[in-house]
Amino acid sequence: MEIEPTYRDLIKELKEKKIRLSYQRVKILDYLNQHRTHPTADEIYTGLIAEIPSLSKTTVYNSLNSLVKANLIQELTIEDNENRYDIVTETHGHFKCEECGRIYDFKVELDSFNPEELKDFQINQKGVYFKGICKKCLETNQKNLQNEE
Amino acid sequence: MEIEPTYRDLIKELKEKKIRLSYQRVKILDYLNQHRTHPTADEIYTGLIAEIPSLSKTTVYNSLNSLVKANLIQELTIEDNENRYDIVTETHGHFKCEECGRIYDFKVELDSFNPEELKDFQINQKGVYFKGICKKCLETNQKNLQNEE
């Protein structure tokens, strides 16, 4: 349902990019809009199959690829074994916790960063990926250590 | 052969990290040292099989994982379908050309960049990945356009 106030904007954007606004694709966009957890294709499929029983996993993949091409969503390649998707297309950083797997967003200003080595290159996308251990996991580890004593 | 003057340093580093300096691992490190093209596991395997006929692809994967853990090499996840490896472990950016697939290095100074959102997080790795079209491909495209006229 409610894809927020940006709903009409989205439709307009899709039309402009000649991407058909199929039922499935709207639902996928909707899902990404409501779940800002950078879900995988499989998570999106699992999240929608109840509402769209006919949904095929292939459709999810196809749709995601189309939406990426239309620049409506962003594809994140953090781990090698799965892609994640993000409805926010502005450049921002992603931190992946190596313990719990959660992905956190953070701000990065890279628009004005154009390295000398890439002069005369056409830069289409700028990605920043940090890895480590998130605050939550660090705290949990700390507690576990205390309990062991 | 000659892994450059850093050879002894490498051995020392391996010993310190309790990583055994097996024949295969030295060869893999050697390969990465001589091929600064960010090769995949498969490319490393193909590049070494002539010299080490007994080499197993599993060994390549296992070795690479060990060397990554020991922080002797860096794992790059640019595309979702394959990992690449880099003997340079200092933080630097990688540009992947979406046309020819080549990967270019560029300098990024991120040591002092610690986003507010990640305060109290333990950051182990900082990756910067750009995508687009490299100078070479842009020039080739330009030439092709001219020939078509």
Next chain:
DNA sequence: TTCTTTATTGTAATCATTACACTTTATTAT
């Protein structure tokens, strides 16, 4: 309505990576 294009679906294939069990090699203690 009919034609043409684009999207959906399900199944089968692909392909990088890992699991596993076994053999070989290296290290440590005797």
Next chain:
DNA sequence: ATAATAAAGTGTAATGATTACAATAAAGAA
């Protein structure tokens, strides 16, 4: 040195995300 122990190498089989493909359905244009 030699035996005992631990780590690494090897080959095959499994895993799992993604794509290829062919058929069907839906949407847009004429």
